[in-house]
Amino acid sequence: MTASSSLFDLTGRTALITGSSQGLGLALARGLAQHGAAIVLNGRDPAKVEAAAADLRAGGARVTSAVFDVTDARAVTHAIAHVQETFGPIDILVNNAGIHRRAPLLEMLESQWREVLDTNLTSAFLVARAVAPGMIARRAGKIINVCSLMSEIGRATTGNYAAAKGGLKMLTRAMAVEWAEHGLQINGIGPGYFATEMTQALVENPQFDAWLKLRTPARRWGKPEELVGAAVFLASRASDFVNGQILYVDGGVLASL
Template identity: 55%
Template sequence: MPNPFDLAGRRALVTGSSRGIGLAIARALLDAGAHVIVHGRDPRTVDDAVGALGSVYGTGAVSSAVFDITDEGGVIDGIRSLEAVGPVDILVNNAGMQHREPMLEVSVADFERVIRTDLTSAFLVGRTVARGMIERGGGAIVNICSVQTDLARPTIGAYTAAKGGLRNLTKAMTAEWAGHGVRANGVAPGYIRTELTQPLVDDPAFNAWVLGRTPVGRWGEPDDIGGAVVWLASDASRFVSGQVVFVDGGMTAVV
């Protein structure tokens, strides 16, 4: 019997994959046999990630893409530039940002910047890639959501609104594209230890809150996210669409 998790012969674009969770997702997809396109805005950072992955998986297993996910023209040109690599079979909308400021104080510009980066970008990249997937009759999109898809904390209102919207964007993608063979699902990480969240890990009060609020009793690691993404990108989940899988150590399952 063929391995339903095998991604050999498929090309996966992972936005924001030069570091952190995105880089871990790229490794997981490579482990499953996919050709991975590492994406970012900084050419140097992308090249470093491609070189590091290529040294492990072979230079032919990894490509690069550099474009601004919030600029429609840049997205269209960036996806078009991948034609030499081949059609994108798997899209992981991972790139995003955070902004911490009370809603009574946050500027409209900063609020809209978070929405554009964390939500509108998934729409722009998603529909650009989906056009080719629909023409070919199949593909898989995985949107990286968050526990803030379901929960809220003070000072991150824009991020919470964006990630809540990303859940319903995932459903909208399913409503319009599943009939053409394009599945869309989400993965919602809990609190993951990365270089961006290290200051929170180092904050004794916040660290204690995370450990006490998470039933498994630890922060997540970037590598904890890859398995769920591989499953949703593979034939193992061929009848799954419009769903969000929480990978949060049980945080959203308890009160």
């Protein structure tokens, strides 16, 4: 192994990726596994999590499952303790769990607001709060919060999502301010528009598809595997002096009016 490639080697490290039974979370789990990490998959549907785990194991990855609701503080605490007792310390945490409930603000139900904030923002606090003490004790750890273009810009009907992702950007920086001195690196990835299960309705909408391709300088949707490089960088030794940053992977959207 060359010195440059060893910077990105994750062998011997364990990564927990929340919301990783499908979509971007599963793509990130697969990518980290391909670079040597042992993987802890998370989701609320046991069947979907186990199917994803079987898929990764077929590729040679060391994988375990952690089925719990990331918005339930007690469940988070118990699950993290169990994982670390049975599978080993968590060296890398990717807070990826997220949902979308679109509605104009004047029509948005309080339940839609709270569900998105709880899942996309509060869960990152709860899971990181459970994982960080072990990292601090070892004076090493990587936390990657999956933010969004909506951490910077808004669009009609996405007020709850934008509020959550904007908050996640600032939570990332707050974590870095408090925990960097203990040897942790906490950063974010900001995906642009990626073709996943969550965005399938938009991909199949000709009007939105055309608008998105005109709005994106790369003139296309992102592919889930194209997020892996950023995650591996932020999970590896290559980012040991990078803290509190958001790396946008968006095909150039934020660079363009």
